[in-house]
Amino acid sequence: MRHITDLSTAHWRKSSYSNTNGGSCVEIADNFPGLVPVRDSKNPHGPALVIPAEAWAAFVGGLKAQG
Template identity: 65%
Template sequence: MRRYDLTNARWRKSSYSNGEGGSCVEIATGLPHTVPVRDSKIPDGPVLLLGPVAWTAFVRTVAHG
């Protein structure tokens, strides 16, 4: 099992976020072949690590409701 050090990860909040505490996700960039995803309301919580194919499928599914 591969381990990733996300201590210095640069997290980016979804453009669909708002300042009212709604549901939103953050992703980190810079890891090859991996997209770390977390709940922006729980920055120290669990992180989901997605491969590029899974990330693309996730984004398409969300975009199509």
């Protein structure tokens, strides 16, 4: 079963690691309990990934562990 989340009410914020030089920029939305929508800030009208919050936390934790 495929579930589509309506992201029209998303409150997007750019990653603190993004730069102003047009580098790889990621935005996430915090206002979906249990989910983390992720998109490319250079393509705000393009597709977004919707990831379970637990999986996102594990992903970010793994990145931080790599230093």
